[in-house]
Protein backbone atom coordinates (compact mmCIF):
# COMPACT_ATOMS: atom_id res chain seq x y z
CA UNK A 588 0.00 0.00 0.00
CA UNK A 589 1.55 3.35 -0.96
CA UNK A 590 2.30 5.55 1.98
CA UNK A 591 0.24 8.73 2.23
CA UNK A 592 2.36 11.86 2.07
CA UNK A 593 2.71 13.99 5.18
CA UNK A 594 0.92 16.81 3.38
CA UNK A 595 -2.25 14.65 3.40
CA UNK A 596 -2.27 14.34 7.19
CA UNK A 597 -5.49 15.72 8.65
CA UNK A 598 -5.25 14.52 12.27
CA UNK A 599 -2.31 14.17 14.63
CA UNK A 600 -2.67 11.85 17.61
CA UNK A 601 -0.15 13.06 20.15
CA UNK A 602 1.32 11.33 23.13
CA UNK A 603 1.71 13.93 25.90
CA UNK A 604 4.65 13.37 28.24
CA UNK A 605 8.07 13.54 26.59
CA UNK A 606 6.37 14.13 23.23
CA UNK A 607 4.63 17.52 23.37
CA UNK A 608 7.39 18.63 25.76
CA UNK A 609 10.72 16.98 26.70
CA UNK A 610 11.31 15.26 30.01
CA UNK A 611 13.78 16.89 32.38
CA UNK A 612 15.57 15.26 35.31
CA UNK A 613 13.75 17.61 37.66
CA UNK A 614 10.36 16.59 36.34
CA UNK A 615 11.03 12.87 36.48
CA UNK A 616 12.18 13.18 40.09
CA UNK A 617 9.11 15.28 40.90
CA UNK A 618 6.95 12.61 39.32
CA UNK A 619 8.56 9.90 41.43
CA UNK A 620 7.74 11.91 44.52
CA UNK A 621 4.10 12.36 43.46
CA UNK A 622 3.89 8.60 42.91
CA UNK A 623 5.31 7.79 46.35
CA UNK A 624 2.94 10.24 48.04
CA UNK A 625 -0.01 8.60 46.26
CA UNK A 626 1.23 5.15 47.33
CA UNK A 627 1.51 6.30 50.96
CA UNK A 628 -2.01 7.77 50.77
CA UNK A 629 -3.25 4.38 49.59
CA UNK A 630 -1.60 2.58 52.50
CA UNK A 631 1.87 1.56 51.33
CA UNK A 632 3.96 1.11 54.52
CA UNK A 633 6.96 3.13 53.33
CA UNK A 634 8.77 6.36 54.02
CA UNK A 635 9.14 8.99 51.30
CA UNK A 636 12.86 8.30 51.08
CA UNK A 637 12.51 4.52 50.73
CA UNK A 638 9.66 4.98 48.27
CA UNK A 639 11.73 7.29 46.07
CA UNK A 640 14.37 4.61 45.75
CA UNK A 641 11.70 2.10 44.69
CA UNK A 642 10.09 4.56 42.26
CA UNK A 643 13.40 5.26 40.51
CA UNK A 644 14.06 1.54 40.19
CA UNK A 645 10.56 0.91 38.83
CA UNK A 646 10.88 3.72 36.28
CA UNK A 647 14.26 2.46 35.08
CA UNK A 648 12.94 -1.08 34.62
CA UNK A 649 9.37 -0.53 33.44
CA UNK A 650 9.11 3.15 32.43
CA UNK A 651 6.45 3.38 35.20
CA UNK A 652 7.34 4.58 38.66
CA UNK A 653 4.07 3.30 40.12
CA UNK A 654 4.39 -0.33 38.98
CA UNK A 655 6.52 -1.40 41.92
CA UNK A 656 3.93 -0.14 44.44
CA UNK A 657 1.10 -1.92 42.69
CA UNK A 658 3.11 -5.16 42.54
CA UNK A 659 4.65 -5.02 46.03
CA UNK A 660 1.79 -3.66 48.13
CA UNK A 661 -1.21 -4.74 46.06
CA UNK A 662 -2.35 -1.16 45.48
CA UNK A 663 -5.09 -0.58 42.93
CA UNK A 664 -3.47 0.68 39.70
CA UNK A 665 -6.50 2.85 38.89
CA UNK A 666 -6.37 4.50 42.31
CA UNK A 667 -2.65 5.08 41.86
CA UNK A 668 -3.38 6.55 38.43
CA UNK A 669 -5.89 8.99 39.88
CA UNK A 670 -3.98 9.61 43.12
CA UNK A 671 -0.61 10.78 41.86
CA UNK A 672 -1.70 13.60 39.56
CA UNK A 673 -2.93 15.92 42.33
CA UNK A 674 0.69 15.90 43.57
CA UNK A 675 2.09 16.61 40.09
CA UNK A 676 3.03 20.20 39.26
CA UNK A 677 2.84 21.05 35.57
CA UNK A 678 4.37 24.49 36.17
CA UNK A 679 7.88 23.03 36.23
CA UNK A 680 7.60 21.79 32.63
CA UNK A 681 9.55 23.63 29.92
CA UNK A 682 7.39 25.88 27.70
CA UNK A 683 8.43 26.19 24.04
CA UNK A 684 7.21 29.25 22.10
CA UNK A 685 8.27 27.64 18.84
CA UNK A 686 5.85 24.77 19.51
CA UNK A 687 2.99 27.22 20.11
CA UNK A 688 3.84 29.12 16.92
CA UNK A 689 4.09 25.95 14.88
CA UNK A 690 0.56 24.94 15.99
CA UNK A 691 -0.77 28.40 15.10
CA UNK A 692 0.84 28.18 11.66
CA UNK A 693 -1.11 25.05 10.72
CA UNK A 694 -4.73 25.64 11.72
CA UNK A 695 -6.41 23.01 9.54
CA UNK A 696 -5.04 19.98 11.33
CA UNK A 697 -7.01 18.43 14.20
CA UNK A 698 -5.15 17.36 17.29
CA UNK A 699 -5.78 14.52 19.73
CA UNK A 700 -3.93 13.81 22.98
CA UNK A 701 -3.75 10.13 23.84
CA UNK A 702 -1.88 9.75 27.11
CA UNK A 703 -1.34 7.08 29.74
CA UNK A 704 -1.67 9.87 32.30
CA UNK A 705 -4.92 11.21 33.74
CA UNK A 706 -7.08 13.53 31.67
CA UNK A 707 -6.82 16.23 34.34
CA UNK A 708 -3.03 16.16 34.02
CA UNK A 709 -3.28 16.41 30.23
CA UNK A 710 -5.52 19.48 30.43
CA UNK A 711 -3.25 21.22 32.94
CA UNK A 712 -0.14 20.46 30.89
CA UNK A 713 -1.70 21.66 27.63
CA UNK A 714 -2.80 24.90 29.30
CA UNK A 715 0.67 25.43 30.75
CA UNK A 716 2.31 24.76 27.38
CA UNK A 717 -0.02 27.27 25.68
CA UNK A 718 -1.55 24.51 23.54
CA UNK A 719 -4.92 23.93 25.21
CA UNK A 720 -6.95 25.84 22.60
CA UNK A 721 -5.72 23.59 19.79
CA UNK A 722 -7.47 20.56 21.31
CA UNK A 723 -11.22 20.04 21.38
CA UNK A 724 -12.46 18.92 24.81
CA UNK A 725 -13.38 15.38 23.82
CA UNK A 726 -10.09 14.89 21.96
CA UNK A 727 -8.05 15.04 25.18
CA UNK A 728 -7.99 11.43 26.32
CA UNK A 729 -6.52 10.16 29.55
CA UNK A 730 -5.99 6.45 30.11
CA UNK A 731 -9.34 6.30 31.92
CA UNK A 732 -11.08 7.55 28.75
CA UNK A 733 -10.06 4.54 26.68
CA UNK A 734 -10.68 1.73 29.12
CA UNK A 735 -7.23 1.71 30.80
CA UNK A 736 -5.95 -0.18 27.74
CA UNK A 737 -2.32 0.92 27.42
CA UNK A 738 -1.06 1.83 23.99
CA UNK A 739 1.54 -0.94 23.71
CA UNK A 740 -1.07 -3.56 24.63
CA UNK A 741 -4.12 -2.37 22.71
CA UNK A 742 -5.15 -0.17 19.79
CA UNK A 743 -8.36 0.93 21.49
CA UNK A 744 -7.09 4.47 22.06
CA UNK A 745 -5.96 4.86 18.45
CA UNK A 746 -9.23 3.45 17.08
CA UNK A 747 -11.25 5.67 19.41
CA UNK A 748 -9.24 8.71 18.26
CA UNK A 749 -9.88 7.89 14.61
CA UNK A 750 -13.56 7.32 15.31
CA UNK A 751 -14.01 10.56 17.25
CA UNK A 752 -12.25 12.64 14.58
CA UNK A 753 -13.85 10.75 11.68
CA UNK A 754 -10.37 10.43 10.20
CA UNK A 755 -9.17 7.56 8.02
CA UNK A 756 -6.05 5.90 9.39
CA UNK A 757 -3.97 6.81 6.34
CA UNK A 758 -4.66 10.50 7.01
CA UNK A 759 -3.63 10.31 10.66
CA UNK A 760 -0.19 10.64 12.20
CA UNK A 761 0.63 9.13 15.61
CA UNK A 762 3.46 11.02 17.34
CA UNK A 763 5.15 9.28 20.29
CA UNK A 764 8.40 8.98 22.23
CA UNK A 765 7.76 5.32 23.12
CA UNK A 766 8.67 2.88 20.37
CA UNK A 767 6.58 -0.06 21.58
CA UNK A 768 3.46 2.13 21.38
CA UNK A 769 4.28 3.02 17.77
CA UNK A 770 4.90 -0.62 16.94
CA UNK A 771 1.47 -1.63 18.21
CA UNK A 772 -0.32 1.25 16.52
CA UNK A 773 1.21 0.56 13.11
CA UNK A 774 -1.24 -2.31 12.59
CA UNK A 775 -4.11 0.20 12.36
CA UNK A 776 -2.65 1.68 9.16
CA UNK A 777 -1.80 5.12 10.57
CA UNK A 778 1.51 6.81 9.92
CA UNK A 779 3.91 6.66 12.85
CA UNK A 780 6.21 9.44 14.01
CA UNK A 781 8.98 8.87 16.55
CA UNK A 782 9.75 12.00 18.59
CA UNK A 783 13.17 11.66 20.26
CA UNK A 784 14.22 15.08 21.68
CA UNK A 785 17.81 14.45 20.71
CA UNK A 786 18.13 11.14 22.54
CA UNK A 787 18.53 9.45 19.18
CA UNK A 788 18.19 10.93 15.75
CA UNK A 789 19.23 8.10 13.56
CA UNK A 790 16.81 8.37 10.68
CA UNK A 791 18.56 5.68 8.64
CA UNK A 792 18.36 2.92 11.25
CA UNK A 793 14.81 3.45 12.43
CA UNK A 794 12.66 0.37 13.07
CA UNK A 795 10.39 -0.68 10.19
CA UNK A 796 7.24 0.40 12.07
CA UNK A 797 8.51 4.00 12.33
CA UNK A 798 7.55 6.04 9.26
CA UNK A 799 9.01 9.38 10.34
CA UNK A 800 11.55 10.63 12.88
CA UNK A 801 11.30 14.09 14.45
CA UNK A 802 13.33 16.03 16.98
CA UNK A 803 10.31 17.43 18.82
CA UNK A 804 6.69 18.56 18.44
CA UNK A 805 7.64 21.81 16.70
CA UNK A 806 9.66 19.79 14.19
CA UNK A 807 6.57 17.65 13.47
CA UNK A 808 4.42 20.71 12.86
CA UNK A 809 6.96 22.69 10.84
CA UNK A 810 7.73 19.69 8.63
CA UNK A 811 4.01 19.23 7.98
CA UNK A 812 3.64 22.93 7.16
CA UNK A 813 6.46 22.73 4.62
CA UNK A 814 5.03 19.59 3.02
CA UNK A 815 1.59 21.15 2.72
CA UNK A 816 3.07 24.13 0.87
CA UNK A 817 4.68 21.92 -1.79
Ligand SMILES: [Mg+2]
Nearest residue numbers: 602604605764
Ligand atom coordinates in the same frame (compact mmCIF):
# COMPACT_ATOMS: atom_id res chain seq x y z
MG1 LIG B 1 5.51 9.67 26.35
